[in-house]
Amino acid sequence: xxxxxxxxxxxxxxxxxxxxxxxxxxxxxxxxxxxxxxxxxxxxxxxxxxxxxxxxxxxxxxxxxxxxxxxxxxxxxxxxxxxxxxxxxxxxxxxxxxxxxxxxxxxxxxxxxxxxxxxxxxxxxxxxxxxxxxxxxxxxxxxxxxxxxxxxxxxxxxxxxxxxxxxxxxxxxxxxxxxxxxxxxxxxxxxxxxxxxxxxxxxxxxxxxxxxxxxxxxxxxxxxxxxxxxxxxxxxxxxxxxxxxxxxxxxxxxxxxxxxxxxxxxxxxxxxxxxxxxxxxxxxxxxxxxxxxxxxxxxxxxxxxxxxxxxxxxxxxxxxxxxxxxxxxxxxxxxxxxxxxxxxxxxxxxxxxxxxxxxxxx
Amino acid sequence: xxxxxxxxxxxxxxxxxxxxxxxxxxxxxxxxxxxxxxxxxxxxxxxxxxxxxxxxxxxxxxxxxxxxxxxxxxxxxxxxxxxxxxxxxxxxxxxxxxxxxxxxxxxxxxxxxxxxxxxxxxxxxxxxxxxxxxxxxxxxxxxxxxxxxxxxxxxxxxxxxxxxxxxxxxxxxxxxxxxxxxxxxxxxxxxxxxxxxxxxxxxxxxxxxxxxxxxxxxxxxxxxxxxxxxxxxxxxxxxxxxxxxxxxxxxxxxxxxxxxxxxxxxxxxxxxxxxxxxxxxxxxxxxxxxxxxxxxxxxxxxxxxxxxxxxxxxxxxxxxxxxxxxxxxxxxxxxxxxxxxxxxxxxxxxxxxxxxxxxxxxxxxx
Numbered sequence: 001x002x003x004x005x006x007x008x009x010x011x012x013x014x015x016x017x018x019x020x021x022x023x024x025x026x027x028x029x030x031x032x033x034x035x036x037x038x039x040x041x042x043x044x045x046x047x048x049x050x051x052x053x054x055x056x057x058x059x060x061x062x063x064x065x066x067x068x069x070x071x072x073x074x075x076x077x078x079x080x081x082x083x084x085x086x087x088x089x090x091x092x093x094x095x096x097x098x099x100x101x102x103x104x105x106x107x108x109x110x111x112x113x114x115x116x117x118x119x120x121x122x123x124x125x126x127x128x129x130x131x132x133x134x135x136x137x138x139x140x141x142x143x144x145x146x147x148x149x150x151x152x153x154x155x156x157x158x159x160x161x162x163x164x165x166x167x168x169x170x171x172x173x174x175x176x177x178x179x180x181x182x183x184x185x186x187x188x189x190x191x192x193x194x195x196x197x198x199x200x201x202x203x204x205x206x207x208x209x210x211x212x213x214x215x216x217x218x219x220x221x222x223x224x225x226x227x228x229x230x231x232x233x234x235x236x237x238x239x240x241x242x243x244x245x246x247x248x249x250x251x252x253x254x255x256x257x258x259x260x261x262x263x264x265x266x267x268x269x270x271x272x273x274x275x276x277x278x279x280x281x282x283x284x285x286x287x288x289x290x291x292x293x294x295x296x297x298x299x300x301x302x303x304x305x306x307x308x309x310x311x312x313x314x315x316x317x318x319x320x321x322x323x324x325x326x327x328x329x330x331x332x333x334x335x336x337x338x339x340x341x342x343x344x345x346x347x348x349x350x351x352x353x354x355x356x357x358x359x360x361x362x
Numbered sequence: 363x364x365x366x367x368x369x370x371x372x373x374x375x376x377x378x379x380x381x382x383x384x385x386x387x388x389x390x391x392x393x394x395x396x397x398x399x400x401x402x403x404x405x406x407x408x409x410x411x412x413x414x415x416x417x418x419x420x421x422x423x424x425x426x427x428x429x430x431x432x433x434x435x436x437x438x439x440x441x442x443x444x445x446x447x448x449x450x451x452x453x454x455x456x457x458x459x460x461x462x463x464x465x466x467x468x469x470x471x472x473x474x475x476x477x478x479x480x481x482x483x484x485x486x487x488x489x490x491x492x493x494x495x496x497x498x499x500x501x502x503x504x505x506x507x508x509x510x511x512x513x514x515x516x517x518x519x520x521x522x523x524x525x526x527x528x529x530x531x532x533x534x535x536x537x538x539x540x541x542x543x544x545x546x547x548x549x550x551x552x553x554x555x556x557x558x559x560x561x562x563x564x565x566x567x568x569x570x571x572x573x574x575x576x577x578x579x580x581x582x583x584x585x586x587x588x589x590x591x592x593x594x595x596x597x598x599x600x601x602x603x604x605x606x607x608x609x610x611x612x613x614x615x616x617x618x619x620x621x622x623x624x625x626x627x628x629x630x631x632x633x634x635x636x637x638x639x640x641x642x643x644x645x646x647x648x649x650x651x652x653x654x655x656x657x658x659x660x661x662x663x664x665x666x667x668x669x670x671x672x673x674x675x676x677x678x679x680x681x682x683x684x685x686x687x688x689x690x691x692x693x694x695x696x697x698x699x700x701x702x703x704x705x706x707x708x709x710x711x712x713x714x715x716x717x718x719x720x721x722x723x724x725x726x727x728x
Contacts, residue, residue, distance in 0.1 A: 164405060164561060169606060173673070197675045221676050234676075279677040299543040302567035302587045305604035305652055310539055321677075323652065323695075325567070325588040330546055 001027050001062050001152040003048065003185050008057035010043055010209075017043045018054070019209045025187070030179045030201030032217060033189040034233060040209040041189035045155045048187060050074045061152065076153045077146035081161050083138035085130040085145075091117070092126040095144040102149065116148045119178060136167040147178070156188040160195075172198045193235040197221060205229050222359045227273060227350040236278045236308055236319040238344070243274045250340070253315045258291045263341045263357050272353070275344035278308070278321040282337045290337040300328040311336065364430040364522035364555060366394040366417060371426030373412055379424070386412040388579040389426065394523070394557060396431075399549045401558045401566035404576035405602070413576070414525055414559050418445045430522055444522045446515025450531040452507035454514070456500035460491055463499055464513045471518075485513045488551060489544065504532045505541060512545075516552060523555040530565060542568050563603055575599050591650075597720045600648050606680060606691045609654070610646045610717070613637070622647070623686040628663040630711050636723055637716065646717040651680065653713035654692040657706045658699075664706040672700045683707065 003025040010018035018040050025031055033041045046052045047059065050071040059067045066074060077098070085094050095116055099109045117123040120140040130138055139159060146154055156175075160168040176199060179186050190196060196203050196217055203221075204214040212229045213220050224230035230238045243252045246269050251257045285292070295311035295318070302308075302325055309320040311334060320336060328334065345354035355362050373387040382388055386409045394400050402410045415421035417428060419440035428435050435443055454463050464482045473481075486492045489509045494502060499510060508529060515524045526545075530538050546569065549556055558569045566573050567587035574581045575590065575598070582596035583589075594600035600608030611622040615634045620627045627647060637645050657664065667683040667690065678695045683705065692707060694700070716723045 165563075165605070166405075166602065166607070176673070177671075194675065198673055200673065218674050218676070277677065299539060299546060299568065301539055301542060301564060303605070304563040304567060304587075305591055305650070308539070310543070323678075325591045327586070327588060330543060330550075 001183070001185060002060075003153060004058075004060040005044075005048070006058040006060065008044075008047065008054045008059070010047060010052070011055045017209050018047070021057075021209075021211045023204060023211060023214060025185050025202075027185065028183045030176075030186045030199065031188065032196040032199055032201060032203040033187060033206055034191075034193065034196045034203050035189075035206035036191055036232070039206040041206055042157055043209075044206070045078070045157055045187060045189060048153060049076045049078055049155055074153070075149075075151050076155060077149060077151040078155045078157065079139075079143050079146045079159045081158045083130070083135065083142050083162070085138060085141050087130050090127055090129050091122060091133070091141050091144075094130065094141050095148050098145055098149040112148050113144075116144045119147070120144050120174070136163055136171070139163060139171070151184055153185045153187065156186070158189055158191065161191075168195075169198075176200060193221075193233050196233070203233070205232050207232055223355055224344075224352060226352055227275070227346045230275055230344065230346075230352070234277060236321060239276045239278060239281070239316075239318045240273050240346075241276070241316055242271070244271050245269050255315055256291060256293060258289070258340060261289050261340055264343070264345065264354060267345060267354055271348060273346045273350070275346065276318075276338055276342070278319045280339050280342045281318070281320040282339075283322065283326070283334070285337050287339060287341065289340045291340060293336050293338060295334050295336055297328045297330060297332040297334055299330055300326060302327075309334070365396040365432075366523060366555060366557075367427075367429040367432070368392040368413075368417075369427040369429060371416065371423050371428065373409075373416060373421070373423045373425075382579075385424075385579050387416070387423070390581055392574065392581060392584070394555055396555055397553045399546070399556050399558075399569060399571045401560060401570035401573045402576060403560060403563060403566040403573050403602075405561055408576040409579040410559050410561075410576050411527070414527060414557070417523075417557070418447055418525055419443045444518070444520050446518065446521050446524045448508070448511050448515060448524065448526045448529045450528045452504070452511045452532070454499045454507055454510050457498065459496055459498055460486070460502070460510055461495040463510050464491075464495075464517055467514055467518050481517050481519075485516045488516075488548060489513050505534070505537050508533060508541070509544070512548070516548065516554075521554060523557060526556065526558040526560075528560050528562075528565075529558075545569055575602065577602075593715065593722065594648070595722045597646060597648065597717050600650075600715070600717075604650060604652070606651050606693075608648045608650050608715075609688075609690045610648050611685075611688055611690075613645050613647045614643075620647070622688065625665065625686040627665065627709070629709070629714060632725060633714065633716055636725060637718070640718050640723075642719050644719050646720075647709075648715040648717055648722075649690075649709050649713060651691040651693040653710055654690065655708040655710065656681065656683075656692050656694050656698070656701060657708070658701050660706050661708055664708045667705050667707050669701050669703060669705050674700075681705075 005021055005023040008018055008021040035041050047054050050069055053068055058065055092113055095113045096109050122140045160171055200217050203217040205212040207228055213225045221233055241252045245267050248260050249257055250260050295313050298310035300307050300309050307322040307326040311318050342356045347353050370389055372385055372389040374385045376384050379385055404410045416423050461482055465478045468478045486495055491509055533541055560566050572586055574584045577598040583599045590599055590603045597610055613620050613622050615637050620629050620634055667685045670682040670684050673680045678693055679700055681692045683690045683692055
């Protein structure tokens with residue numbers, strides 16, 4: 001089963017929700033839709049499901065045009081943010097419900113419900129009712145209903161957002177494993193770049209209803225096509241500074257200057273925006289051509305095992321991601337090292353013109 | 363301003379509790395020192411809200427005492443405890459201006475208008491609310507409203523402590539760090555005891571100098587963010603702090619060596635000695651994914667593992683490694699290539715924690 005969206009527009013009451021989206025999802029693929037709130041993720045999923053018909057364009061399933069076909073006649077399942085279960089049915093019957101509706105035989109239902117429950121580690125809860133379950137268990141039950149019926153397409157709309165982060169960590173990893181054994185197309189919407197990376201597969205970056213880039217998740221992350229994609233697909237956001245290349249010298253904001261290195265030598269003289277990932281800036285020199293910059297701490301946010309350091313100087317504000325716990329007070333001075341060979345460069349229009357050599361270059 | 367002491371405090375929602383499990387708060391002694399920035403961190407259902415309500419006076423504890431600067435306050439109603447609270451959702455008067463909202467707690471106790479004006483302007487200045495003072499509160503953004511909520515706690519000079527209950531829940535992710543900074547600034551400037559209740563390790567570690575981690579009605583560790591990460595005192599802290607959490611291996615000592623299942627874990631002799639002295643059979647070795655060394659080829663004191671999977675997080679990867687019957691997580695950074703099939707790991711000795719009955723045993727590495 002393949003799923004193709006062809007030049008899709010979707011306009012609701014004069015407001016464009018989706019614009020010119022072309023997307024081809026391969027059979028058995030796991031796909032992440034990454035974008036901020038209101039980027040169009042849910043709308044795109046509703047179009048894929050057939051809950052709405054697009055204003056323009058075609059949707060093809062296995063080559064067949066299903067643009068106007070309603071959700072009832074498409075073999076799709078959906079899992080939502082809210083844990084949606086039948087409160088009057090126990091876990092077993094909740095999971096069994098799509099099969100009962102499809103008039104699957106009793107023995108087959110039993111086999112598939114138990115197999116699905118086992119996969120989701122809720123086999124010991126089959127007699128319980130949804131209200132007797134924790135949030136994580138309720139969402140596992142809802143996922144069980146989506147997974148049990150061998151759908152052609154399974155859509156997950158930020159399914160883990162209402163769970164605490166330890167559960168998210170666990171379920172993400174399981175989802176990964178779950179889909180390697182399946183042949184259906186999975187589409188998973190999230191606002192979190194870290195979640196997209198954890199899930200792997202392919203990622204489509206959406207912004208204001210447009211598709212910025214689609215490809216293998218690690219490839220989109222490491223090789224963004226433009227500045228917007230780089231910004232959307234990084235957490236904390238990639239640091240962007242204005243700069244200039246003139247002959248043998250690179251400067252950031254006309255203040256920080258360093259001799260051009262082999263990495264950037266291929267760029268023509270002119271103005272650029274340079275991108276430096278938060279995790280590539282360090283407290284200790286890593287390479288001879290790192291540049292040393294004095295900054296002032298705004299705040300050190302500690303995530304438990306990592307530290308997000310917000311810093312500024314008179315020119316710009318930056319975020320640095322450090323491994324481990326580093327305690328800083330607001331207004332502490334700090335010396336940071338920027339790796340000149342791990343810098344991205346974007347032209348005036350925002351298109352990427354240089355990708356760090358260790359990531360394969362352009 | 364006050365030091366808050368909890369003395370042999372316990373609470374059960376049941377009339378006749380019989381076992382430990384019947385207690386939302388198991389008997390504890392705890393001191394929040396005057397002027398400290400603290401967090402109370404734990405998953406939902408751990409007892410942190412119960413504890414907060416006992417401190418603020420909304421709930422009477424089953425036993426034990428709450429002391430403010432050494433004075434028993436158990437019998438004082440909330441309004442006489444001079445505790446300011448900031449909740450998840452802003453609590454402000456929508457129809458009043460920002461100025462009147464901030465002035466409200468002062469007018470209530472009959473402070474003169476001139477003094478009120480001075481105090482309101484001081485607090486508005488710190489919170490960067492001066493431009494909004496004349497605006498009606500209902501026209502403010504969520505983060506501005508939450509700042510007004512905080513301001514109402516800060517204007518009173520008689521406040522003993524400020525309790526924050528998940529105060530950033532409604533704030534946009536992009537704005538959160540700014541409010542976190544603001545909170546730290548406020549703490550430094552006003553020298554008030556602050557207790558920040560949350561389930562989020564980032565909120566807790568960013569705000570607090572010291573964090574009390576709660577689990578099943580108990581404070582299982584009271585330490586700095588660095589201590590929670592590097593030396594978790596309880597297996598729950600190891601699991602809950604850090605992403606992914608700490609690895610734990612069930613271990614035994616046989617013939618002077620440490621075993622996980624049938625596999626030897628090379629460790630210094632003193633680890634074995636300590637375990638040999640305990641009578642418990644619940645012994646775990648803890649090591650953070652961040653500290654495990656991963657090699658492609660055999661290393662001295664290494665262990666052979668099978669690489670089950672690798673999650674690429676862009677600038678680092680998390681490997682799942684099978685060692686005997688257990689799955690271990692190890693974090694390697696992007697400069698290191700991801701091993702395939704087989705790998706060899708080593709635990710830096712000073713990064714190992716030994717846990718007996720879930721609590722860490724102190725080991726002198728000298």
